[in-house]
Amino acid sequence: MSTHRLSFTLNGTKHELEVAADRLLIEVIRDDCGATGTKLGCAVGVCGACSVLVDGELLSACLLPAVFADGRRITTVEGLAKNDLTxxxxxxxxxxxxxxxxxxxxxxxxxxxxxxxxxxxxxxxxxxxxxxxxxxxxxxxxxxxxxxxxxxxxxxxxxxxx
Amino acid sequence: MTFDYHEPRSLAEALALLDRYGDDAHLMAGGTATVLLMRQGLLRPGHVIGLRAIDDLRGITPTRDGGLRIGATATLRAVERSPEARMYSPALTDAFASVATVRIRNQAMVGGNLAHADPAQDPPPMLAALNATVSIRSSRGERSLPIDELAVDHFTTSLAHDEIITGVVLPPIEPGSRETYLKFLPKTADDYATVSVAATLRFAPDGTIAETRIVLGAVGPTPIRARRVEDALRGQPPSRVRDALELVPDEVDPIDDLRGSAAYKREMARVWTGRALARVTR
Structure with a gap:
């Protein structure tokens, strides 16, 4: 299994980590980055529980290979509110x-x-x-x-x- | 699931990887289908070759003659939102907008959609009704294939192992042509079609039907050209549509599944082909 060096921002914070080729974005943001607000529901891209924004585009984190996140800006529910709720x-x-x-x-x-x-x-x-x-x-x-x-x-x- | 992931920056590099790894390599564009198939254990490649970083595969551009070229790594949503695609034919963007949800359309790509050869997908019947050709490259050279000849069975194409779909080319639309895409969704709005119908039609100056192409989705192992219906209508007045529709149930080859029995789908293929033809003959 190949591994890949990724660099991305998650809710404005820069992350650099090494991931195996078969990791999905949902696993990396929850398990590696500890941002557990994003939920895994159906795991087949249907239910929308794992919706995230990648460079502002709405995507299913359960279907997205983590390697696709290299160089991107990811926003999860934790990144919406600043001091106040939106x-x-x-x-x-x-x-x-x-x-x-x-x-x-x-x-x-x-x-x-x-x-x-x-x-x-x-x-x-x-x-x-x-x-x-x-x-x-x-x-x-x-x-x-x-x-x-x-x-x-x-x-x-x-x-x-x- | 264990594999090496490669992300070539050029088509030449991608073709070299394909030649090197042969049957053990699998191409991936947006990944929506590939990720699911690998997770389910239906696909176990030793090498996955991602195509998304290759500049030559991108873009949606009008061709010099008034047609349209769609790159293999254009997302379905990029086509749906493309002013050039909408200018070419609103039915084309309607068909792309019919796929699943915004999330899926943001990730799934045109080349992958075609190579996946899922007979229930929305873009292939519309592209076929618009008389698209698929551009294909291998280290042996390049070729163009009428899209009718790409899918040969459920999830099976006529592509060789060393070939990559680089894009789709749509010919200019003849003046006076009308196009439509209809999708019958009796269950949920993000479902696959129970039956879908893509139709193009052009009248002759005398009011008879000069040309029509009718392609049905989700009612056979591949998108199905309703050729006998087309033949029955060519040169005829639109009043002959009703009779020609009786040929539809024998053109299709559906299976029983959660979206209906085969018999029901045959009947719905007739009904929805009638609705599509009503739109393009109105």
């Missing part, structure tokens, strides 16, 4: 955008990517975009309300998308 995070709390919380890191990352690309998404755009982030507590109405509430407010972009 308007989106605040809206998730106020609108009941979650129950058990396991899908929430992925929901927040996916919605952050949506608002970064479409600052004022309509009902249909929110549903189309968020369709791939599953919530088994049936919190979809709250999630959509939260995104609507935060839309147009600004301040959603993680630091590396500015």
């Amino acid at each position: 308007p989106l995070q605040d809206a998730f709390i106020r609108e009941g955008g979650f129950q058990c919380g396991i899908c929430t890191p992925g929901q927040l990352i996916a919605a952050t990517a949506l608002l970064s690309e479409q600052p004022r998404p309509d009902h249909e755009a929110i549903r189309t975009w968020m369709m791939g982030n599953l919530c088994r507590c049936t919190g979809y109405y709250g999630i959509e309300r939260a995104i609507q509430k935060a839309s147009g407010v600004g301040g959603q972009s993680p630091p590396n998308r500015l």
Whole structure:
């Protein structure tokens, strides 16, 4: 098995490490970097729990070879709030955008990517975009309300998308 | 899963690696399919050759004659969002936007999508209806293959072990041509199609159908050209569509699965081909 030297930033902090060719990004950010906010759900790219931003693009960390992260800027749920929660995070709390919380890191990352690309998404755009982030507590109405509430407010972009 | 990962910077370097490792090498573009197949133990290559760092494989560019070239490592989402692709044909970008979710489309790449030869994928039927050719390189030279001849069975292509898909070339669209892509999704919006239909059609000045190409996805081991339907319509007025649709169920070869029985899919292939033809003859 070949190993590869990676250099990337995770939520603004630089990491340099050596990884085996078969490591996936989700394993590296959770196990090597200790950022356990990102969850492993289905492990086949369907459920959205492992959603992360790589150079601002929404991706499944469970499908992404870790070697693809070399030279990239990765943002996980830990990287969203600075001193205060982002308007989106605040809206998730106020609108009941979650129950058990396991899908929430992925929901927040996916919605952050949506608002970064479409600052004022309509009902249909929110549903189309968020369709791939599953919530088994049936919190979809709250999630959509939260995104609507935060839309147009600004301040959603993680630091590396500015 | 144990393998060596290589990330060549040039096509020449990639071809040399392929020649060196032969059957033990597997090419990877975006990795969505390769990672899953390796994790499931269905694919056990000793060497994985990543194509994403090769400049020559990138880009979506109009060709001089009014066609479009899509590089093998363009992501599905790059095609979906490309103004050049949308200008070429909105049906093309619609088909790419139909794949799974934004996350998958941000990672999956066009060359990998074609080489994977999954008969339920959205881009191949649309590319076939648009009469695409696949550009292929090996250390022996280069060739162009009509996209109809790429997939030969479930997850199987006619590519040799030493060949790399470098891109897809779409010919200019003839004036007056109409194109559409429809995907029947009775379950969830991010699912594979139960049946999909890509259709292009052009009328002659006398109002008869001059040319049509109809390609169905997810109802056979490869995308299926409904050639008998096309033949039945060529030179005919659009009022003949209804009769021609009766030929559709015998053109397809679906399997029973969670998305429906084979008999149901045959019937849905007829219904959705009718809807696609209604859109392009309207």
